[in-house]
Amino acid sequence: MADTASITKLREQTGAGILECRNALDDVKGDFEKALEIIKKKGVTKAAKKEQRVTAEGRIGTYIHTTGKLGVLVELNCETDFVAKNEVFQQLLKDICMQVAATKPMAVKREDIPSHIIEEQKKVFMEEAKGKPPHVAEKIISGKLDSFYKERCLLEQHFIKDNAQTIQDLLVANIAKIGENIKISRFVRFEVGEC
């Protein structure tokens, strides 16, 4: 039988119900990581169903660093104003603002990065892979490009408050918790003197 501490931990991390967490833990004989994997997969499936829903409501969040020299603005959307008022949603918005301030992402997702920046990056990586056999060079370049995306796309970044989760995971967990589609539409990050 799954122990209460594991169930609680699993609920916190995934937002899934008690029964779902207990069943997942029982299915894998209490292996927390495996149970987490199962719940996450289910969550992704559930979230995917919600991802087509229109998110016209939401809130604008902000974070100004104590120095006053760094600030961010984030738009987080959901389906209803009822959810936007919710504490879980507000906390998520706060966390995303902190994330953007701390990690300096370039865009929400890959498609939002301007193509000329990708081309520049590719050139740099090609230069670095020079002299390698073509099939090796190709792998090196695509690997480096992948790392670049993971570092600069907000959704692919590791969550600063829980390194085991990406921001996409965090969204999916919150969609499961809240029961509505949630979307990060846009953000900006200003640092004094950078422009």
Next chain:
Amino acid sequence: MADTASITKLREQTGAGILECRNALDDVKGDFEKALEIIKKKGVTKAAKKEQRVTAEGRIGTYIHTTGKLGVLVELNCETDFVAKNEVFQQLLKDICMQVAATKPMAVKREDIPSHIIEEQKKVFMEEAKGKPPHVAEKIISGKLDSFYKERCLLEQHFIKDNAQTIQDLLVANIAKIGENIKISRFVRFEVGEC
């Protein structure tokens, strides 16, 4: 002799010194509006001298409307961190954030409005002036374009807290008060669901 109330009012509005305000009032026999004009002109001259100075310091300011559905982020620059900590500077930043939230400017100054938007506007105005003699049409179009700039460029807008001042006037007055060059570098304004 200028009365104390007028001197105080003039100082508040321009940031100029007591002696300068008294002299200006005496010169125009106490006519407040004329004295204001004199001080403003002097302020512009002083400010112009400072406008070439590098503004690499400053603060990021924010304002979120109580609904949580509207937010702005503004970068206001000055020359030294000492001034950025100053109450007058901080109040100015707050005022500019409120201004941006309330009036929805498109850009800081004319040059920052993308040329395709200007072209679109011109087309609309040309359509509106259709059938008029060419020299009349030209005047109508340039007049309408000017109004468009005054409405959508932050620096040309009337200050929401004092309709007699533009934001540019407000900056000039603050440059005189503070004694350093001050610049609005950039801003963004997010409203939930607009994108």
